[in-house]
Amino acid sequence: MSTERTGMRTSTRALLAVALLAGFYLLAAAIVAVLVWLNVELVVNTGFHAAMVKLWLLSIAIAYPVLRVVFLTRRKRDDSHEGLPLTREEQPELWARVDRIAEATGVRGPAEIRLVPQVNAGVYEETKLLGLIPGRRHLVIGAPLLIGLTEAELDSVLAHEFGHYANNDVRLAAVTVAGRTAIGHTVATLHHHADQHVAERAAEIAEDNAKREARGRRASGKDAGNGGAERYLAMLFTQYAKLYFRVSESISRSQEYAADRHAARIAGRDATASALSRIPVLDAAQSFYLNSYATMGVGAGMLPLPGQFFGGLGRLLADPERREELAEMGMELPDEQADPYDSHPPIKQRVAAVQALPDTPGLPGLGEDRPALDLLRDPQQRLTELETLALIPEALAMRRLDWPELVHEAMYAYARENAQPVLRALTDSGLPGTAEAMLDALDAGRAAELAGRLPQSEESAQATGRAAREFHRPLLRNALRSLTVLALASQKAARWELSWSRPAALVLPGDAEDRLPGALDAAVADVPDTAPLRALLAELTDRS
Known part of the structure; x- marks a missing residue:
């Protein structure tokens, strides 16, 4: 056609x-x-x-x-004119690019360019009489477009926006x-x-x-x-x-x-x-x-x-x-x-x-x-x-950190939050909120008591005997891991590292990452053996 x-x-x-x-x-x-x-x-x-x-x-x-x-x-009122103004004096290269594309399209260019946070670009005009009388034009460009596109791709985005004004029928768009x-x-x-x-x-x-x-x-x-x-x-x-x-x-x-x-x-x-x-x-x-x-x-x-x-x-x-x-x-x-x-x-x-x-x-x-x-x-x-x-x-008043520190501090804050249920369980049991206190409680045969104070499913809470121990073991292991991670991070013996391709990972020194899972399993076994985890905690905290 x-x-x-x-x-x-x-x-x-x-x-x-x-x-x-x-x-x-x-x-x-x-x-x-x-x-x-x-x-x-x-x-x-x-x-x-x-x-x-x-x-x-x-x-x-x-x-x-x-x-x-x-x-x-x-x-x-139209709020399309919000954003950061980019003046000709401050940004001559960008303005030269925009002017050339507008000229090639055969339309009047913008009087103002603004930078906005959205993935968006658009030309808006201050028209009168439902668009029949033209006015000043404003170009908005999203920062993500500048960050993620090449200059060639941005050219096409700008040409597209000015292309709306090149069509005869676009006069009725307003x-x-x-x-x-x-x-x-x-x-x-x-x-x-x-x-x-x-x-x-x-x-x-x-x-x-x-x-x-x-x-x-x-x-x-x-x-x-x-x-x-x-x-x-x-x-x-x-x-x-x-x-x-x-x-x-x-x-x-x-x-x-x-x-x-x-x-x-x-x-x-x-x-x-x-x-x-x-x-x-x-x-x-x-x-x-x-x-x-x-x-x-x-x-x-x-x-x-x-x-x-x-x-x-x-x-x-x-x-x-x-x-x-x-x-x-x-x-x-x-x-x-x-x-x-x-x-x-x-x-x-x-x-x-x-x-x-x-x-x-x-x-x-x-x-x-x-x-x-x-x-x-x-x-x-x-x-x-x-x-x-x-x-x-x-938000502007918040503490500003570089990416490695931000990731570590944010994950450390989440670790403290995740440890709150077991910390309350220990406190309610009359124990201090430490990994060593939980290991002492496990050695003393208080595993069921601690598990009963942790958040759990209705089925787990009603279980008895062998079934109860099977339900309690993962609860206790997760709780003990939370306390262990918190203890190591507080002693600077563990650190979360930034990754742009996967979630932040907790990094432990030496072979500790390989030894930790087995030590946790041993501590929450039916017959608890807390020695491996105690040794690992002592070794890492002494090293830090």
């Missing part, structure tokens, strides 16, 4: 979306107009009578939420976005008000029933209802929203394909396909990194050094094993079905569409294989400034 024909079909759908948006407001106005007409007709034809008051109140109950929600309430926002806001607000009415009515009924019961009377049995007129209005507008979203989102999907073609023409087919494949992988890597590394010490009041909260993602991506794992993820994109209510086609379909295009080298001077982060001057400082904007004050 030709580009011209595709553009005509997209433009037709865009015009239909504009008509549907106008229809949304006309539907709201029609509801109010019909209510007014009915009331006027009844008064003219039947004259005023007492029943009219109830009809007027019902009409107001329907018309007021329509007027208030659709026409009078203000929408939430209208469709405004429509989605307005309709979604209307439906959500009506449901919210209906929920409030239900909650208020339920509270009134509960209060009334409490008074009735205090007087010895039965509860009224009244129902809180479903939210009245606003719930039914929400259901009506929801049906209209489904039609509008199907049309408007189909426009967005067509525009994504068109923008991908622009990106392939300007930055090269292969770079565009590569960037499309890598972005969902980067998104997954960013989430994993933040959860497993950047915030691992938050519970103990610790964060990585300034600039590393977001910048440490680069260390994870540079690890050979992680790099291989992520490369496999990029080659195995999921086979998703297109969702009629999704603004973006499935990534795998977009990659296939780009790969089917003729090979294009991209613009001369673009497409280097250097990390995109090299486009920033003093990237570490920029990432530090981004942290200051993105993190809450409580």
